[in-house]
Amino acid sequence: MITGKVKQYIEKEQLFAPHEKLLVALSGGADSVALLRVLLQLGYSCEAAHCNFHLRGAESDRDENFVRQLCLRLQVPLHVTHFDTTQVAAQRHISIEMAARELRYEWFEQTRLACGADLIAVAHHGDDSVETFLLNLIRGTGINGLRGIRARNGRIVRPLLCLSRTDITDYLHGIGQDYATDSTNLHDEYTRNKIRLNILPLLQQINPSVKESILQTARHLDDTYYIYKKGIDEGRQRVYDGSQISIPLLLQEPSPATLLFELLAPLGFNHAQIDDIFASLTGQSGKVFIASEWKVVKDREYLLIENRQHTARPPQLQTEEQDYYPGFPIPRDKNTACFDAGKIQHPLDLRLWRQGDTFVPFGMKGKKKVSDYLTDRKFSLVQKEQQWVLCCGNNIIWLVGERTDNRYRVDEHTRKILIIKLLTR
Incomplete structure (x- = not known):
């Protein structure tokens, strides 16, 4: 029995406990209808959620009506939402398929929280896992992409991964349950459909058990992945x-x-x-x-x-002016700059340094390019990008946190001293 096989799989994978409430993603297709019927037959508490993406015209509305009638007959609470998927894809600059996926899972999680469900059950099955394996293999992937579809990912559970598409349709025919057919699944415009309709039948001519062989390989790679991940994590810590x-x-x-x-x-x-x-x-x-x-x-x-999302934030500076006298204790740390206040014209300007900037480093007489100074200090390229300068008019008076300009130094003619402290970078 299909229900017994699914029950064993749920227990083996520890997907969820009998008391947990499930929000079932219900498209109206054979797999999602089978998922709802099996979970109800096994005695789980379920509510259903349906997304109308308005991508297939009247067919999309037909699926919604089918789902409404099914849930009404089964006395299952149903949540329905509508999306302008094409518009969202354009706004997010992603494919329509990706937009539908993002919208679906965002709304599922919102609905799960609203209805108090513990988990979201989706109807991926074994054939989906095979197709995902081949899709990732064709596109190029690491070992993680060849592990097949996970039985559980956070709040998402997939109880039907132990079944094939044929298992599912045979089950529905056996209980006299109809379902909606997505006409786009019958055409090979999409890559996944090309794999399902063209590549897999060809592979089955070579090996009639190719689906099981791929699933066995995916399970083997899933076990191997944990050994591999341990080595990667150790290497990550070293480098x-x-x-x-x-x-x-x-x-x-x-x-x-x-x-x-x-x-x-x-x-x-x-x-x-x-x-x-x-x-x-x-x-x-x-x-x-x-x-x-x-x-x-x-x-x-x-x-x-x-x-790249982290723009350079200007450092916080604290400024104070004091009378200067012989023996005044001038701070010597790089986070504090001291200037002859009489040589400074306000307001001061704080900005990131630019190519071509020069200053006269404290203790020197000639100008030096800021770029050369940072290179001599062995600054990395990222550190260079984040170097701020404090300017008086067109002159740099301080490479903040580094070095002041000699032209604004405190000398024997100084009467007032301007102290600027770097509080945060």
Whole structure:
């Protein structure tokens, strides 16, 4: 019996307890209808949730009406929402498929909280896991992408992964339960449909049990993943401190290219970018690699990792003016700058340094480029980008937290001293 097989799978994977309430994602298709019917037959407390994405015209409304009638007959509380999916995809600059996925899961979680459900049950089955394996293999992926679909991911559970698509349709026919058919599943415009309709039948000609073989491989890789992840986590601790990757330490690792992939792929860098970053490790400094939210900068001995969403915030400064007298205790730390107040014209301007900026470093007579000073101090490229300067008119009087300008120094003619303290960077 299908219900017995699902019950065993739920218990084996420890997906949820008998007392937990489930919000069932109900599209109206065979898999989701089977999921609801099986869970109800097993005695679980269920409510249903249906999204109308308005992507298939009258067919979308037909599915909604079918779901309403089914839940009415089964006496299952139903939650329905409508989305202008095409508009959201355009606003978010993503594909329609991705927009539908994001909208669906965002709303499912909101509805779960509103109705007091413990978990969201979705109807992915074994064939979906096979297709996902092949899809990731075709697109290119690490070991994580070849593990198939997870039985549980946070609040999302998938009780039907132990079943095939044929198991599901046979079950529905056996209990006399109809379901809605998505006509887009019968066409191969989408990559997943091409795999289902064209590639898998061809593979089955070579090996009639290819689906089970793929699922067995995915299960094996799932077990292997935990050993692999342990090695990656240990390597991460050796080479990465959260803001930079040590190039010399990375190159000492058993598989530096693989470790680099696992460090950077979660930040949105693709295979080609990571290959380019790895190739740059023995090259000149200064190369910059950009993903949607993160930036990697090749420095001398480090790959510097910076979140592009974090704009440089100006440091907080505290200013006070005091009378100056011989023997005045002038602070010597880099976070405090002292100037002859009579040489300063207000207001002062705080900004990030720019190419071409110069100043006269304290104790020197000639001008020096700020870029040369920062290079001499062995600043990384990211540190250089975040260096602030305090200006009086067109002149820099302080590389904040570093060095003051000699032209504004305290001397024997000073009557008042301006003290500026760096409070936060």
